[in-house]
Amino acid sequence: MQWTRYWRAADRPLEAMHAHFTSHRYHRHSHDAYSFGVTEQGAQAFRCRGGTHTSAAGEVLAFNPDEAHDGRTASDDGFTYRIVHIGPSLVAELLPRLPLFRDPVVHSPRLADALRHLHTALQEGTSLARDEHLMHAVRAMAAHVMPLPAATGTPGDPSAARDLIEAHHAEDLTTAALTRATGLSRFALYRAFRAEYGLSPSEYQRQRRLREARRLLAAGRTAAETATLTGFADQAHLTRWFRRCYGITPAAYARAAT
Template identity: 35%
Template sequence: MVDVIRAWHPAVPQVQEVLHARFDHHAYPAHTHDSWTVLLIDDGAVTYDLDRHDHLATPAAVTLLPPQVPHDGRSALPEQGFRKRVLYLDPGWLPPATINAVTDSPTLLGADALSTVTDIHAALADPADAFAAECGVLALREIANSRLVPATETAPDAPLARRLREMLDDRLLESFTIAEAAAELGAHRSHLVRVFTTTFGIAPHRYVIGRRVDRARRLLLTGRSPAEAAAESGFHDQAHLTRHFRSTLGTTPAIFSRR
C-alpha cells in the first residue's frame, strides 16, 4: 500500500513531526490532528474533503490543514499515486481565530510560500541547519497570517460540541460511553452526537480514533514499541492499534517505526 515512508521528530521549535511519503493506492479516512498540517505535494495530486468541502492539493501551492478539523485524502489521478512532504506544527503556530479562515481556504498560494516550505524541508534534512528550519517556520507563519482573515463562528450548538471535544481530549486514554458524557454535559445522547458531527464534520468515535493514532505515531517516533504505543494511546491492544493505524496512515506501526 505504501512505497516509501519516513517520519522523524526534529529538534526544531514548533515542529512536532516531519513526514515524507509516497502512496500508490492508500486513501486516508476522515480524521483530525491536534497540530497544524503543512502539506507539500511533490508528484501527483490529492483530492480531499475538509469540513465537508472538496479541495485539491497540487505541487503548485502549499496546503494548510488546521487542528481539530476533519479531513480525508486520496489520489486525484486515476492509476497514479502521489508523493508528499508534511510538516506537523504546534497548535499555537497560528492563532485560533485563523482556523475558520483556513478551513474555508486551505490553499496557500504564492511562490514565497512554496519556496519557504521547500527551504524548511531542505534545512530539516541536516540537524546542523535546525536554526534555518526554525526561521523558515516563523517566516511561513508571517506569510500565512498576512493572507488570513479570521472568520466568525455561527453554529448555535457549537459551545456544546466544544465541551464534548474538550472532554474527549481530556479523557483520551479512558473508556467511557456517550451516555456518560451526555449525563455529565446535561444533553441527550442523540443530540450530543448530532451536534458534534454537525459542528466538526466527524463523529465522536472517529475523532477519538484519529487523536489516538496521532498520539501513537508520536510515541513511535520517540522509540516506543508498537505494543507500548498502543497501551499509552488508549487502544485495547497492539492489534487494535494496527487496524486503525493502517486504515489512517496506510502502513503498520511496526513498519512506520522502522522507517
C-alpha cells in the same frame, strides 16, 4: 511503489513527511498542529469543511489544528507531496495572533517554495537554518490566513462530551455517559459534536488515542505498551489506525526523531 520518509523534532512540536502514495487512503482524521504541504507530482483529493477539494502539482494544502480531513490519490499514477506539521506554540512565537487558514487549498508559489526550503532544512540543515526557514514559512503562511474568531456558545454545546473524552480517552466510554454530561439526546449529541469538531464522538476518541500514542512512542514506549496504555485492543489495531491516519507505522514514527 509507495514510500514515505518521516522526520520529527525531539524537543518541540515540529514534524515533516515526504511521501508518494498510489493506493493509500487517509482515513478521516485531524492533527493538533497547523499542517501545510505542497503537492509535487500528480494530484490528491480530500474532503474538508463540508466539500471535496483537489490539490494539483504546485498547490499547497492548508489545514488548521483539529480540522478533520481525509485524503486519496486523484491521478492514475498517484501523488507525491511534502507536508509539515507545526505546533500552535511555535506559530504563536512568530505571529502576533494565532491564525486560521481561509482555504484548504492555496495557490501560492511563494508559500510552496518556502515549504520546500523548510522541509529540506528540517531533514538536512543546521538548527539555525531550521529556525530561519520555519520563520520564513510561517510568514509566507500569514498572507493566507485570518484571525481566529472568538469562541461563542451554541445551542446544544457538545464541549462537555469532548472534555469527558479528553479526560478518559483510553476508557470504553458509552454514549449514555456523554449524553448525561451534555444533557443532549443521542441524535442531538452526534449532530452537534460532528458540526463542532468535524468528527463523531467515537472518531474523536480514536483521534485522541492516536495523539497520545504519538506522544508515548516519542517518549520511547514500545508499540505494544502504547496500544495498551491508549485503549487500543492490541498492537495490530493501533498499527492499522496509525497507518490509516498518518500514512506510516508506529515503528517508523518512533524512529523518526532527530
